[in-house]
Amino acid sequence: xxxxxxxxxxxxxxxxxxWLAGLLAFTVHIKGISAPRSMHTDAIIVLxxxxxxxxxxxxxxxxxxxxxxxISGVNTDVSVEQxxxxxxxxxxxxxxxVLGHVATNTIENALExxxxxAANSIGSARLLTADYHMPRAQLAFKTMLPEMEIxxxxxxxxxxxxxxxxxxxxxxxxxxFGFILADIRS
Numbered sequence: 001x002x003x004x005x006x007x008x009x010x011x012x013x014x015x016x017x018x019w020l021a022g023l024l025a026f027t028v029h030i031k032g033i034s035a036p037r038s039m040h041t042d043a044i045i046v047l048x049x050x051x052x053x054x055x056x057x058x059x060x061x062x063x064x065x066x067x068x069x070x071i072s073g074v075n076t077d078v079s080v081e082q083x084x085x086x087x088x089x090x091x092x093x094x095x096x097x098v099l100g101h102v103a104t105n106t107i108e109n110a111l112e113x114x115x116x117x118a119a120n121s122i123g124s125a126r127l128l129t130a131d132y133h134m135p136r137a138q139l140a141f142k143t144m145l146p147e148m149e150i151x152x153x154x155x156x157x158x159x160x161x162x163x164x165x166x167x168x169x170x171x172x173x174x175x176x177f178g179f180i181l182a183d184i185r186s
Contacts, residue, residue, distance in 0.1 A: 047129040073103040110144035124149035
């Protein structure tokens with residue numbers, strides 16, 4: 001190997017090793033996040049993306065684990081009644097389900113939830129999303145809602161492939177760097 005290739009390879013190796021160690025730690029971390037047991041919060045905030053998320057949120061609301069259920073990132077054509085019909089056939093909508101129709105990504109979920117939280121004086125919430133998505137969602141929500149008490153409530157993803165975890169790890173890193181750069185600029 002010529003010196004032309006050796007120097008960049010030597011310089012790049014520590015970054016690659018650091019990134020790989022982070023990926024391994026990320027994978028272990030997402031499998032170790034557990035949902036809080038029988039804890040009441042002011043609200044449950046569900047990020048759309050899978051039926052288990054919404055069903056879990058509705059189950060928690062029905063069990064009186066929170067006063068409100070806010071579902072962020074719902075298609076504008078979807079109503080509360082339609083979501084509840086997917087949860088349980090012939091069920092009437094439980095009280096206090098609010099749909100957010102604006103968000104299309106995790107940052108927008110946090111912004112949409114921030115507006116709703118402020119308008120409803122919410123002090124604590126369960127953040128409900130897929131386990132592999134939880135680190136990035138927590139990062140966004142803790143950045144956008146620093147005063148709110150946030151409890152992670154991951155929904156296990158039995159079909160989360162290595163490729164999906166790889167992508168989510170990189171998205172989490174990009175989100176983290178984006179927040180760091182935004183903080184530096186302000």
